[in-house]
Amino acid sequence: MAFVKVCALSELEDDTPKRVELDGTPVSIVRTEGEVFAINDVCSHANVSLSEGEVEDCMIECWLHGSSFDLRTGKPSGLPATRPVPVYPVKIQGDDVLVSVTQET
Numbered sequence: 001m002a003f004v005k006v007c008a009l010s011e012l013e014d015d016t017p018k019r020v021e022l023d024g025t026p027v028s029i030v031r032t033e034g035e036v037f038a039i040n041d042v043c044s045h046a047n048v049s050l051s052e053g054e055v056e057d058c059m060i061e062c063w064l065h066g067s068s069f070d071l072r073t074g075k076p077s078g079l080p081a082t083r084p085v086p087v088y089p090v091k092i093q094g095d096d097v098l099v100s101v102t103q104e105t
């Protein structure tokens with residue numbers, strides 16, 4: 001499982017997702033409630049970037065139709081999305097945020 005540096009911890013603002021690409025995979029990096037999460041940046045309902053949505057209560061909301069996804073598990077809280085979005089393990093080393101997209105959590 002290869003962890004890759006995606007950004008600096010200090011450049012992440014609380015509840016403001018940052019979109020990155022890792023090996024061609026779009027990933028939204030979210031700092032919230034004292035933790036950092038990595039979730040696939042594409043809504044499971046349609047091809048919409050989740051990083052453009054709002055973060056609240058450890059959930060990220062798809063701005064198009066309003067499904068929210070749990071940042072810990074990727075599971076949607078309600079319709080119209082029914083399938084989870086992949087989430088990825090995150091490591092913090094000093095000020096570096098590392099993510100592995102080769103293993104989903």
Ligand code: FES
Binds near residue numbers: 043046064080
């Ligand atoms: S595109 Fe995300 S809920 Fe419809």
